[in-house]
Amino acid sequence: MSDSSNPWSNGSTTGFSTRAIHAGEDRLKPGFAMTDPIFCAATFTFANTQAVIDFVEQKQPREEYARYGNPTEKVLERKLAALDGGESAIVFGSGMAAVAAVLLAKLQSGDEVVLFDECYHRTRELSAKHLGKFGVVTHQIPACDYEAMEAAITPRTKLLISESPTNPHLSVVDIERFAAIGRRHGVETLIDATLATPYNVRPLEFGVDYVLHSCTKYLGGHNDLLAGVVIGSTEKLEPIRKLRGVLGMVCGPLNEYLLLRGLKTFELRMQRHNENGQAVAEFLASHPRIEKVYYPGLPSHRDFEVARRTMRGFGGLVTFLVKDASDEQTGRIVDALRIPRIGPSLGGAESLVEQPCHMSYHDFTPEQRRAVGIADNMIRLSCGLENAEDLIADLKQALDH
Amino acid sequence: MHFRTRAIHVGNEPDPATGAVVPPIHVTSTFVQPGAGQWGQFDYSRSGNPTRKALETTLADLESGCGALAFASGMAAIHCATLLLRPGDHILAGSDIYGGAYRLFHKIAAPAGIEVSLAPSSDLEAFQAAFRPNTRLVWIETPGNPLLSISDIAACAELAHRHGALLGVDNTLATPVLTRPLELGADIVMHSATKYLGGHSDLLGGALIVKAPELWKRLYFIQNATGAVMGPWEAFLCSRGLKTLEIRVTEQCRTAAGLAAYLAKDRRVARVLYPGLPNHPGHALAARQMHGQFGAMVSFEVAGDLEAAKRLVQSTKLFSLAVSLGAVESLIEQPALMSHASYDRADRLAHGIADGLVRLSVGLEHPEDLQADLDQALALAVP
Numbered sequence: 001m002s003d004s005s006n007p008w009s010n011g012s013t014t015g016f017s018t019r020a021i022h023a024g025e026d027r028l029k030p031g032f033a034m035t036d037p038i039f040c041a042a043t044f045t046f047a048n049t050q051a052v053i054d055f056v057e058q059k060q061p062r063e064e065y066a067r068y069g070n071p072t073e074k075v076l077e078r079k080l081a082a083l084d085g086g087e088s089a090i091v092f093g094s095g096m097a098a099v100a101a102v103l104l105a106k107l108q109s110g111d112e113v114v115l116f117d118e119c120y121h122r123t124r125e126l127s128a129k130h131l132g133k134f135g136v137v138t139h140q141i142p143a144c145d146y147e148a149m150e151a152a153i154t155p156r157t158k159l160l161i162s163e164s165p166t167n168p169h170l171s172v173v174d175i176e177r178f179a180a181i182g183r184r185h186g187v188e189t190l191i192d193a194t195l196a197t198p199y200n201v202r203p204l205e206f207g208v209d210y211v212l213h214s215c216t217k218y219l220g221g222h223n224d225l226l227a228g229v230v231i232g233s234t235e236k237l238e239p240i241r242k243l244r245g246v247l248g249m250v251c252g253p254l255n256e257y258l259l260l261r262g263l264k265t266f267e268l269r270m271q272r273h274n275e276n277g278q279a280v281a282e283f284l285a286s287h288p289r290i291e292k293v294y295y296p297g298l299p300s301h302r303d304f305e306v307a308r309r310t311m312r313g314f315g316g317l318v319t320f321l322v323k324d325a326s327d328e329q330t331g332r333i334v335d336a337l338r339i340p341r342i343g344p345s346l347g348g349a350e351s352l353v354e355q356p357c358h359m360s361y362h363d364f365t366p367e368q369r370r371a372v373g374i375a376d377n378m379i380r381l382s383c384g385l386e387n388a389e390d391l392i393a394d395l396k397q398a399l400d401h
Numbered sequence: 402m403h404f405r406t407r408a409i410h411v412g413n414e415p416d417p418a419t420g421a422v423v424p425p426i427h428v429t430s431t432f433v434q435p436g437a438g439q440w441g442q443f444d445y446s447r448s449g450n451p452t453r454k455a456l457e458t459t460l461a462d463l464e465s466g467c468g469a470l471a472f473a474s475g476m477a478a479i480h481c482a483t484l485l486l487r488p489g490d491h492i493l494a495g496s497d498i499y500g501g502a503y504r505l506f507h508k509i510a511a512p513a514g515i516e517v518s519l520a521p522s523s524d525l526e527a528f529q530a531a532f533r534p535n536t537r538l539v540w541i542e543t544p545g546n547p548l549l550s551i552s553d554i555a556a557c558a559e560l561a562h563r564h565g566a567l568l569g570v571d572n573t574l575a576t577p578v579l580t581r582p583l584e585l586g587a588d589i590v591m592h593s594a595t596k597y598l599g600g601h602s603d604l605l606g607g608a609l610i611v612k613a614p615e616l617w618k619r620l621y622f623i624q625n626a627t628g629a630v631m632g633p634w635e636a637f638l639c640s641r642g643l644k645t646l647e648i649r650v651t652e653q654c655r656t657a658a659g660l661a662a663y664l665a666k667d668r669r670v671a672r673v674l675y676p677g678l679p680n681h682p683g684h685a686l687a688a689r690q691m692h693g694q695f696g697a698m699v700s701f702e703v704a705g706d707l708e709a710a711k712r713l714v715q716s717t718k719l720f721s722l723a724v725s726l727g728a729v730e731s732l733i734e735q736p737a738l739m740s741h742a743s744y745d746r747a748d749r750l751a752h753g754i755a756d757g758l759v760r761l762s763v764g765l766e767h768p769e770d771l772q773a774d775l776d777q778a779l780a781l782a783v784p
Contacts, residue, residue, distance in 0.1 A: 014767060341422055
């Protein structure tokens with residue numbers, strides 16, 4: 001479908017912003033419009049019976065029914081694949097739908113999954129609890145303990161999974177090493193690079209098999225849509241695409257358009273998120289009321305060297321501990337902030353803040369929270385696109401409150 | 402708070418009912434009222450709509466105005482401003498204005514009994530001489546389009562007010578990131594929101610922003626009576642675009658400055674019109690009035706005739722051949738045949754719009770990719 005007259009469709013030789021704007025799109029679009037149309041169509045019609053026969057016999061690649069794909073989605077999938085340097089992409093209704101589709105398509109009863117324990121907690125829950133019911137065995141290994149990960153691999157291991165950077169601790173996986181472990185044992189590897197985005201790191205270039213994003217975050221970038229994507233080789237993605245057609249966890253053309261629109265400013269937004277995250281992390285690290293800052297762009301971070309070697313920037317998410325603060329005292333700092341709104345999610349234009357013990361981990365017992373490193377005095381701040389000086393001034397007044 | 406922070410937050414309060422971080426899109430024609438003869442905040446979407454109101458609130462803040470009105474297009478916004486006038490009043494417009502504004506003034510306002518004349522607003526002496534006793538509205542565009550002439554907004558405001566006229570400034574090309582005319586004395590700021598404000602080539606819209614509440618009320622009355630309002634989908638997309646306005650415009654200006662410098666050194670180019678170049682007549686003024694940047698539009702004359710310019714605009718592979726401007730995608734066009742075709746040819750030439758003039762709207766692509774594209778197209782156009 002991709003128009004060969006558009007040299008920016010797959011151009012790894014062009015600038016990143018040029019690719020974000022033009023890749024995956026036809027040079028001349030339907031109606032000669034500048035932008036791709038939003039195909040709000042449930043189904044696609046055929047001229048006559050012969051056209052149906054030609055389609056089912058694969059003589060004519062085209063749309064059929066929107067659960068199997070739609071033209072707006074195809075543009076989006078080509079663009080997302082180009083940004084991550086992958087051959088193919090599949091878009092879903094949410095990041096978790098993408099995770100679920102990969103796991104369900106690739107695993108069967110008796111198969112084993114090894115994942116780092118700082119993976120997004122819903123991914124771990126899906127694998128361990130829900131797929132566990134169907135006989136999938138999940139091994140959770142301390143994040144970035146590569147020896148332990150390798151030791152956990154058995155002949156039944158089918159998938160190694162990690163997020164990088166992780167959330168909320170921002171541990172950075174040595175993706176090259178992670179991919180090499182998988183290759184050595186003939187096990188496929190998946191990186192959830194939602195927090196990194198293809199602007200900061202492209203895991204496929206390090207040899208992983210699948211990269212996955214919650215596009216709800218930086219890729220969409222405006223806190224106004226939910227979407228997910230998995231990117232990899234066409235061959236490896238084929239069973240996942242077929243499963244999406246069965247289960248129907250599609251994204252929908254209106255969301256897909258908003259996501260395409262968000263990608264037009266992707267490079268600029270990421271540059272700004274990176275700058276804001278770094279500035280805010282450095283400010284917090286120097287503030288007397290702060291016990292610890294988790295940010296891979298700080299030399300004090302455990303994975304600073306790995307991050308510096310593999311990432312272009314470190315994103316807008318900053319996690320920190322308030323010194324000698326109780327749960328309530330920490331909450332008062334959150335409540336005193338004027339610019340970031342209190343809410344889950346990250347990666348949008350508007351800054352968001354949360355206290356993980358009350359938000360993402362509210363249903364954990366205190367012991368469970370301690371076990372996964374979620375302290376009562378922990379605050380997670382997603383720096384948006386606001387002016388860094390405004391964000392820092394706001395944090396300063398909240399901490400001095 | 403800084404401009405960028407306000408562009409994201411002012412007018413964009415979370416939905417009070419649900420906490421949604423992005424306010425809902427109110428696709429509604431009418432609103433249920435508390436009682437007969439009692440009116441809620443909104444009654445009918447022509448008179449007001451929460452999604453449109455959110456955009457108007459942001460725009461008023463970014464332009465340092467007391468209020469804004471969002472329209473279905475930039476032309477609808479200018480039309481609303483001209484409806485402030487009565488038969489016998491005179492509009493004095495700058496000569497370097499958008500072709501559509503030229504057409505509206507001459508073909509719609511003039512037949513309704515409004516006197517219309519043009520004079521170069523970048524030449525204050527000539528501009529002052531063009532005032533008449535019945536001049537009630539002065540309309541300028543800076544940077545002008547397509548010659549990118551620069552007009553002194555503060556001086557024009559002073560002239561207009563001395564003659565008892567209002568000053569309206571089409572700020573589409575500068576955007577409030579670079580210039581805020583109301584702070585410089587203008588009475589009305591107008592935008593084609595289709596351009597940088599929306600920024601993604603996917604909506605049509607216009608806006609008027611004013612400083613004086615009385616004037617806002619008069620314009621609001623006209624808008625409500627004539628009905629050319631912006632719809633809620635466009636208002637939502639435009640508000641979404643404003644969140645990246647500053648970073649987009651800043652980056653686009655930087656790229657445009659680089660391309661202007663490249664073109665200025667190329668033998669296949671006869672002259673470059675870009676306010677950021679030291680030889681541009683408005684350079685010093687622009688440096689003062691545009692916060693150190695010079696916009697993302699670049700006009701230039703090909704060293705050749707109408708046909709050479711036509712070959713050029715038809716040979717680019719990254720720049721798309723299209724009118725409009727201000728979006729993430731770079732565009733190229735030939736004013737004589739496209740954006741300013743609605744000028745009479747004699748008027749067009751008199752105002753310096755040569756047949757070989759080419760206008761670039763520089764987008765967000767990588768600067769090296771854009772320069773390479775111009776280079777290959779120039780090679781085909783001027784062998």
